[in-house]
Amino acid sequence: xxxxxxxxxxxxxxxxxxxxxxxxxxxxxxxxxxxxxxxxxxxxxxxxxxxxxxxxxxxxxxxxxxxxxxxxxxxxxxxxxxxxxxxxxxxxxxxxxxxxxxxxxxxxxxxxxxxxxxxxxxxxxxxxxxxxxxxxxxxxxxxxxxxxxxxxxxxxxxxxxxxxxxxxxxxxxxxxxxxxxxxxxxxxxxxxxxxxxxxxxxxxxxxxxxxxxxxxxxxxxxxxxxxxxxxxxxxxxxxxxxxxxxxxxxxxxxxxxxxxxxxxxxxxxxxxxxxxxxxxxxxxxxxxxxxxxxxxxxxxxxxxxxxxxxxxxxxxxxxxxxxxxxxxxxxxxxxxxxxxxxxxxxxxxxxxxxxxxxxxxxxxxxxxxxxxxxxxxxxxxxxxxxxxxxxxxxxxxxxxxxxxxxxxxxxxxxxxxxxxxxxxxxxxxxxxxxxxxxxxxxxxxxxxxxxxxxxxxxxxxxxxxxxxxxxxxxxxxxxxxxxxxxxxxxxxxxxxxxxxxxxxxxxxxxxxxxxxxxxxxxxxxxxxxxxxxxxxxxxxxxxxxxxxxxxxxxxxxxxxxxxxxxxxxxxxxxxxxxxxxxxxxxxxxxxxxxxxxxxxxxxxxxxxxxxxxxxxxxxxxxxxxxxxxxxxxxxxxxxxxxxxxxxxxxxxxxxxxxxxxxxxxxxxxxxxxxxxxxxxxxxxxxxxxxxxxxxxxxxxxxxxxxxxxxxxxxxxxxxxxx
RNA sequence: GGGCGAUUAGCUCAGUUGGUAGAGCAAUCCGUUUACACCGGAAAGGUCGGGGGUUCAAGUCCCUCAUCGCCCACCA
Numbered sequence: 001x002x003x004x005x006x007x008x009x010x011x012x013x014x015x016x017x018x019x020x021x022x023x024x025x026x027x028x029x030x031x032x033x034x035x036x037x038x039x040x041x042x043x044x045x046x047x048x049x050x051x052x053x054x055x056x057x058x059x060x061x062x063x064x065x066x067x068x069x070x071x072x073x074x075x076x077x078x079x080x081x082x083x084x085x086x087x088x089x090x091x092x093x094x095x096x097x098x099x100x101x102x103x104x105x106x107x108x109x110x111x112x113x114x115x116x117x118x119x120x121x122x123x124x125x126x127x128x129x130x131x132x133x134x135x136x137x138x139x140x141x142x143x144x145x146x147x148x149x150x151x152x153x154x155x156x157x158x159x160x161x162x163x164x165x166x167x168x169x170x171x172x173x174x175x176x177x178x179x180x181x182x183x184x185x186x187x188x189x190x191x192x193x194x195x196x197x198x199x200x201x202x203x204x205x206x207x208x209x210x211x212x213x214x215x216x217x218x219x220x221x222x223x224x225x226x227x228x229x230x231x232x233x234x235x236x237x238x239x240x241x242x243x244x245x246x247x248x249x250x251x252x253x254x255x256x257x258x259x260x261x262x263x264x265x266x267x268x269x270x271x272x273x274x275x276x277x278x279x280x281x282x283x284x285x286x287x288x289x290x291x292x293x294x295x296x297x298x299x300x301x302x303x304x305x306x307x308x309x310x311x312x313x314x315x316x317x318x319x320x321x322x323x324x325x326x327x328x329x330x331x332x333x334x335x336x337x338x339x340x341x342x343x344x345x346x347x348x349x350x351x352x353x354x355x356x357x358x359x360x361x362x363x364x365x366x367x368x369x370x371x372x373x374x375x376x377x378x379x380x381x382x383x384x385x386x387x388x389x390x391x392x393x394x395x396x397x398x399x400x401x402x403x404x405x406x407x408x409x410x411x412x413x414x415x416x417x418x419x420x421x422x423x424x425x426x427x428x429x430x431x432x433x434x435x436x437x438x439x440x441x442x443x444x445x446x447x448x449x450x451x452x453x454x455x456x457x458x459x460x461x462x463x464x465x466x467x468x469x470x471x472x473x474x475x476x477x478x479x480x481x482x483x484x485x486x487x488x489x490x491x492x493x494x495x496x497x498x499x500x501x502x503x504x505x506x507x508x509x510x511x512x513x514x515x516x517x518x519x520x521x522x523x524x525x526x527x528x529x530x531x532x533x534x535x536x537x538x539x540x541x542x543x544x545x546x547x548x549x550x551x552x553x554x555x556x557x558x559x560x561x562x563x564x565x566x567x568x569x570x571x572x573x574x575x576x577x578x579x580x581x582x583x584x585x586x587x588x589x590x591x592x593x594x595x596x597x598x599x600x601x602x603x604x605x606x607x608x609x610x611x612x613x614x615x616x617x618x619x620x621x622x623x624x625x626x627x628x629x630x631x632x633x634x635x636x637x638x639x640x641x642x643x644x645x646x647x648x649x650x651x652x653x654x655x656x657x658x659x660x661x662x663x664x665x666x667x668x669x670x671x672x673x674x675x676x677x678x679x680x681x682x683x684x685x686x687x688x689x690x691x692x693x694x695x696x697x698x699x700x701x702x703x704x705x706x707x708x709x710x711x712x713x714x715x716x717x718x719x720x721x722x
Numbered sequence: 723g724g725g726c727g728a729u730u731a732g733c734u735c736a737g738u739u740g741g742u743a744g745a746g747c748a749a750u751c752c753g754u755u756u757a758c759a760c761c762g763g764a765a766a767g768g769u770c771g772g773g774g775g776u777u778c779a780a781g782u783c784c785c786u787c788a789u790c791g792c793c794c795a796c797c798a
Contacts, residue, residue, distance in 0.1 A: 577734080
């Protein structure tokens with residue numbers, strides 16, 4: 001017997017060695033599996049593309065969860081003989097990475113993006129991102145992930161950049177991408193626009209002021225932002241509101257509203273709630289999304305009064321050039337001096353903040369690029385992008401697990417507006433549009449004619465992410481990979497990016513390729529701390545996956561992330577649970593020791609027959625194989641893992657092995673030989689079934705186990721039992 | 723305001739098509755029997771949030787109430 005079995009299992013000295021063995025074998029790559037005859041050249045495929053983590057930092061426990069699930073699925077299907085590929089990659093994460101980098105740069109050197117030329121600054125951020133990327137790729141290996149490293153991709157590399165430009169041009173040519181002067185979400189802190197879904201609302205207390213523009217003005221209005229009122233061009237009331245009927249359609253000139261003159265038209269609009277405040281709403285078309293829509297309906301002029309730095313651009317010394325918050329005070333002071341202020345009350349309000357920078361969002365009219373989600377597309381039977389997103393989910397061509405997320409998905413699509421895709425940051429794919437005087441050129445490559453200048457904006461990071469399932473397989477080139485592995489089989493993102501990402505992948509794949517991007521979306525939850533709180537930097541409750549691995553081993557961590565956690569469920573991370581599975585690893589280690597100790601003289605190549613008691617036990621094993629296989633086929637890893645744990649510990653070890661101690665000492669050769677074969681076979685089967693979940697220890701034990709004819713040297717490619 | 727969930731043993735959660743409740747951890751008692759003390763054995767613990775309904779039968783299906791949570795909208 002091997003010496004190492006005489007000591008308790010030590011994952012720390014095992015895992016790196018085993019991972020290297022796998023990597024050296026080349027079997028992560030399906031082409032190698034085919035070449036070496038492990039996998040049939042025409043076997044069914046199983047393809048997974050890793051949701052690329054942002055190159056902003058390091059992997060956390062959420063990534064560990066994601067990798068555990070995907071690697072389990074991938075190893076299972078590989079053992080079942082499918083042509084299995086799992087593609088690794090990382091996401092440049094545009095704003096997230098740039099703002100993280102800028103924060104560090106500011107802290108270290110006091111410098112900002114304005115101190116560097118564009119190219120140089122881009123390279124600095126990229127270097128920062130690529131350094132993080134290398135760390136993360138190393139972490140993925142620690143997690144045991146059987147990723148095909150030969151196919152690694154990055155959302156900002158050369159191939160993906162070509163995919164982005166190709167997609168952009170096609171959408172531009174078909175009129176789906178357009179440039180528009182619109183009120184967008186401006187992040188003054190990050191100095192860029194952001195998409196609707198990059199806004200995070202924070203509840204705060206705010207003051208609601210009620211006042212009139214002037215003594216002569218007939219209607220009082222309420223607002224939490226008096227400073228924006230210098231940009232008002234209308235007052236809207238509900239058409240059914242009896243109080244205001246006589247004013248509808250009239251225009252009032254206000255000569256002096258804190259030093260600004262206003263022209264206010266009274267309009268009737270159904271969206272105004274008569275019950276709220278005075279039932280009249282001051283309309284600021286330049287600085288409110290809602291008001292902008294109203295302005296379009298009533299053909300109202302737009303007056304911008306706040307700039308990109310959230311400072312006032314009109315008025316006299318009281319407000320001009322002041323921050324919005326300072327201008328607000330000045331105007332409130334002026335209102336009360338004039339006797340115009342009628343009421344001041346404290347209300348709760350949701351403030352829009354930018355997800356990545358925390359800056360307070362200032363709606364501003366800007367010239368930006370949008371994707372039209374409501375335009376009928378001739379090449380798609382006049383379907384809209386919204387319909388393309390909806391179709392495969394409602395037809396169940398794409399299955400979402402758990403299925404109640406389908407409803408959430410539809411609810412989101414129904415409320416969807418055009419997607420603002422341009423960002424005023426440097427790190428990302430620059431928009432493939434060039435200008436010369438009045439000419440606009442959109443192309444995959446820069447125009448050859450001289451004098452063209454490229455649009456300085458970059459694309460929302462989710463634009464490139466949307467292409468991920470096929471850009472990683474070589475699109476727009478017609479590659480064998482693309483033909484073989486797309487649509488992909490399994491996609492495993494967190495539910496929090498269902499809209500950001502899953503919907504966009506469906507949209508892009510349906511639009512550009514005319515097929516679904518994946519067959520099954522298995523949504524996982526959020527990893528929280530033992531008390532159910534979200535991990536966050538400010539709460540300082542973060543746990544490094546490495547620390548857990550160092551203490552208990554990757555296999556134990558993986559099991560703790562899988563057992564008992566259904567799709568879509570958050571999990572409370574409990575180190576006790578990891579500890580429990582590290583004990584299980586040791587148990588398996590000792591089961592192997594006992595079995596090998598007691599089956600030394602078993603000849604695997606001889607046909608040993610089982611006695612009837614042992615046949616009955618083996619029938620149970622076969623039933624277990626059945627159940628595990630069925631559960632795994634329907635992605636119920638959480639059940640399969642628990643059943644395996646239970647069988648191996650409480651049936652195999654507690655009952656079968658205990659009972660064997662007597663039988664093996666008995667004089668009846670038939671009985672003891674039968675039992676030896678049984679023990680060895682149950683052990684081998686257990687290792688195979690458990691391998692997708694606990695790859696390291698099972699591979700290590702497999703290498704010690706005497707193997708029979710037809711059994712592979714490496715467990716990772718051993719045939720799944722049936 | 724609109725939508726989606728959750729409520730099962732002290733804790734974390736399973737429970738697939740309806741057939742009188744399960745697992746891990748923790749806690750209790752006993753045990754050092756040469757695979758393992760990172761162990762074994764035993765016992766304990768739940769009127770499945772409340773109420774109503776359908777059914778021969780409901781944790782599971784329907785209605786309703788309560789509490790908690792998440793997503794979207796953003797009331798100006």
